[in-house]
Amino acid sequence: MARIFCIANQKGGVGKTTTAVNLAAGLAHLGQRVLLVDLDPQGNATMGSGVDKRQLALSVYQVLLESATVEDARQRSPKGGYDVLGANRELAGAEVELVELERRHERLRGALKAVDAAYDFVLIDCPPSLSLLTLNGLCSAHGVIVPMQCEYFALEGLSDLVNTVRQVRSNLNKDLALIGLLRVMFDPRITLQQQVSEQLKSHFGDKVFNVVIPRNVRLAEAPSYGQPGVVFDPASKGAVAFVEFAREMVQRLG
Numbered sequence: 001m002a003r004i005f006c007i008a009n010q011k012g013g014v015g016k017t018t019t020a021v022n023l024a025a026g027l028a029h030l031g032q033r034v035l036l037v038d039l040d041p042q043g044n045a046t047m048g049s050g051v052d053k054r055q056l057a058l059s060v061y062q063v064l065l066e067s068a069t070v071e072d073a074r075q076r077s078p079k080g081g082y083d084v085l086g087a088n089r090e091l092a093g094a095e096v097e098l099v100e101l102e103r104r105h106e107r108l109r110g111a112l113k114a115v116d117a118a119y120d121f122v123l124i125d126c127p128p129s130l131s132l133l134t135l136n137g138l139c140s141a142h143g144v145i146v147p148m149q150c151e152y153f154a155l156e157g158l159s160d161l162v163n164t165v166r167q168v169r170s171n172l173n174k175d176l177a178l179i180g181l182l183r184v185m186f187d188p189r190i191t192l193q194q195q196v197s198e199q200l201k202s203h204f205g206d207k208v209f210n211v212v213i214p215r216n217v218r219l220a221e222a223p224s225y226g227q228p229g230v231v232f233d234p235a236s237k238g239a240v241a242f243v244e245f246a247r248e249m250v251q252r253l254g
């Protein structure tokens with residue numbers, strides 16, 4: 001059975017896609033079978049996995065509208081060692097089209113059932129909103145991973161997300177758990193970041209992952225080469241941290 005996780009945070013630019021792509025590559029590096037689902041019309045996880053979003057014959061869009069299966073639409077990341085269900089601008093339309101349809105929030109869940117045996121992990125890169133697309137992600141998943149920067153306003157947005165997770169759990173998907181908060185783009189020289197990091201730990205306890213992802217320019221450079229940082233420069237601090245994070249995920253799930 002595949003373990004399905006959403007990488008979510010309603011803020012943009014907090015490191016969701018970087019986490020999704022590098023966790024996928026890190027898990028693949030550890031021998032896990034991984035599917036990465038891009039649920040963001042920006043298609044950054046698709047491009048960052050080395051799949052050209054402008055050339056997708058089929059994408060997650062057709063899967064949500066049930067005109068294609070995951071098996072039809074998935075592709076192999078050329079360097080990443082995992083499969084990708086890609087996205088592009090077309091997906092922005094799904095938000096509107098789905099509203100009219102039955103089971104509008106359960107489309108992805110249904111589609112992923114068909115490939116459940118083929119993967120150990122399915123990672124879903126969510127858009128920066130609590131939209132119908134994100135809801136499809138949350139209704140499909142066993143858990144949510146929240147990447148966050150240790151900045152002053154980080155905690156504020158967090159309560160909205162925690163409430164959304166709670167509501168989805170009581171009304172739509174009783175399996176959904178908050179797996180953990182991942183501190184990303186961390187710079188230990190900045191006192192405020194250390195303080196927020198400590199606050200997070202005292203608030204959320206062991207929901208805060210042990211591994212911390214440092215700010216590392218190699219992680220930011222890798223997408224322009226169509227590669228996860230973990231593959232692009234395996235010796236870089238960022239890559240090493242993401243492989244450690246993949247290991248922590250595997251261990252937590254026992």
Ligand code: ADP
Nearest residue numbers: 012013014015016017018185214215216219220
């Ligand atoms: P989101 O998907 O939440 O919008 P991204 O993963 O696209 O966020 O990250 C936003 C920007 O920050 C990107 O330019 C990305 O390359 C950069 N970035 C993300 N994580 C790191 C990191 N650990 N170190 C340096 N740059 C990072």
Ligand code: MG
Nearest residue numbers: 016017040044
């Ligand atoms: Mg993103």
